[in-house]
Amino acid sequence: MxxxxxxxxxxxxxxGNRGLGKAMATALAAAGADIILTYRSGATEAQATVAHxxxxxxxxxxxxxxxTAHQSFATFTGALETTMNALGHTxxxxxxNNAGFGVHAPxxxxxxxxxxxxxxxxxxxxxxxIQALLPRLKDGGRILFVSxxxxxxxxxxxxxxxxxxxxxxxxxxxxxxxLGPRGISVNAIAPGxxxxxxxxGVVRDNAAANAAVAQSTAMGRAGLAxxxxxxxxxxxxxxxxxxxxxxxxxxxxxxx
Numbered sequence: 071m072x073x074x075x076x077x078x079x080x081x082x083x084x085x086g087n088r089g090l091g092k093a094m095a096t097a098l099a100a101a102g103a104d105i106i107l108t109y110r111s112g113a114t115e116a117q118a119t120v121a122h123x124x125x126x127x128x129x130x131x132x133x134x135x136x137x138t139a140h141q142s143f144a145t146f147t148g149a150l151e152t153t154m155n156a157l158g159h160t161x162x163x164x165x166x167n168n169a170g171f172g173v174h175a176p177x178x179x180x181x182x183x184x185x186x187x188x189x190x191x192x193x194x195x196x197x198x199x200i201q202a203l204l205p206r207l208k209d210g211g212r213i214l215f216v217s218x219x220x221x222x223x224x225x226x227x228x229x230x231x232x233x234x235x236x237x238x239x240x241x242x243x244x245x246x247x248x249l250g251p252r253g254i255s256v257n258a259i260a261p262g263x264x265x266x267x268x269x270x271g272v273v274r275d276n277a278a279a280n281a282a283v284a285q286s287t288a289m290g291r292a293g294l295a296x297x298x299x300x301x302x303x304x305x306x307x308x309x310x311x312x313x314x315x316x317x318x319x320x321x322x323x324x325x326x
Contacts, residue, residue, distance in 0.1 A: 078128060080104045080159045081306065082150070084137055084199070085169030087116035089266045090216070090298050094166060097299030099123040099130065101307045104157055106150065108135035108169065129157045137169045137195035138187075143202040151206065164212035164306055165203060167196040172269050174227040185230055192234040193241065200245065210253040212306050215242050217260035217317055223325040235260070239317045246315035255314035259302060262321025264293040288323025297322070 081098055085091040086107025095105045096119065105123050109116040109132060116132035123130035131153045135146050154160065170191050173184045196215065207213070217239050220232035239258055246256035263283040265274035272279045273292050283292040301320040305313070 077158070078102055078104045079163035079307070080106065080154065080157065080161075081164045081166060082106045082108070082162050082203070083166040083168055084108045084135065084196075085110070086166075087112045087119055087132065089268065090261065090264065090295055091166075091168040092119050093295035093299035094168065094302045095119055095130075095299075096122055096126070097296070097303045098306065099126045099128040101303045102128070103163070103307065104129040104159065106131050106133060106153055106157070106162075108133050108137075110134070110136045110169070131157060135169075137199060138190040140195065140198040143199060147202050147206065150203075154206070161208035162203065162206050162211060163208060164214065165200065165207065166214045166216070166302065166306075167199070168216045169195070170216065172228070172231045174269055175230070176227055177229040180230045188230055188234045189237075193237045196238075197241065204249075207254065210311060211255075212311065213245065213249070213254060213256040214302065214306060215256075215258040217242075217258040219260055219262040219319060219321045219324055221260060221317075222319065242317065243315045250314065253311070255311050257305065257314060258317045259298070259305065260317055260319040260321070261298050262287065262293055262319070262324035264295060264298065266295055283324065286325050287321065288326055291322065293320070293322055293324075 081103050083091050083095050086095040087109035095107050099105050120130040120132050133149055215238050218235040220228050221235040221239050242256055242258040263273045273283055280292050284290055298320055
């Protein structure tokens with residue numbers, strides 16, 4: 071009897087050229103997924119990530135996308151469809167809403183512009199991007215938001231960022247409820263403090279900050295980007311798809 075080879079799943083990861091997005095993309099590829107990643111800037115980094123994925127034996131491509139420019143989503147979806155076809159796919163298996171940035175400022179001095187910018191990239195952008203991509207997301211597929219430990223615990227200077235991630239947690243449940251009839255699971259992964267360039271690289275580069283995180287974390291260290299890549303892969307590449315509407319914290323037990 072001739073055995074048919076199952077096609078690789080295809081995931082779209084926003085902000086997949088660096089940091090956590092790159093770690094997610096490469097971990098998923100190592101587990102057998104094809105990847106389309108987006109970048110707003112850093113085209114050279116994006117192509118390097120594509121080359122890494124290709125070297126792992128999977129298909130990959132990079133597309134430029136500003137997730138705050140929702141007027142461009144119709145054009146983007148056209149380019150995405152062309153790219154998917156070039157990679158041998160007709161639908162996305164899943165979407166990871168990873169693109170974003172942080173603001174560190176005291177509550178008393180956080181500006182309206184900072185609030186608007188954070189809302190645009192963490193809430194409005196993913197909300198409207200999912201709408202645009204629904205026809206291209208397969209039934210039984212998966213959507214993953216990126217939340218934060220800061221939506222559960224507080225840290226001075228992150229009132230605006232943590233609030234936006236709290237909105238992401240709520241949006242996750244609503245999207246899960248409405249897409250459940252299509253068998254699409256929708257969850258949020260919430261990293262704790264990670265050694266990346268987030269926040270100016272303070273956890274990675276400041277020894278005192280790193281030690282403080284380690285002291286408050288059950289596993290005794292700050293997180294690494296690969297920790298999140300592994301957690302995302304465990305969630306998205308599982309053959310089971312019965313976990314939905316959940317905020318899943320991947321923090322090593324920070325501030326428990």
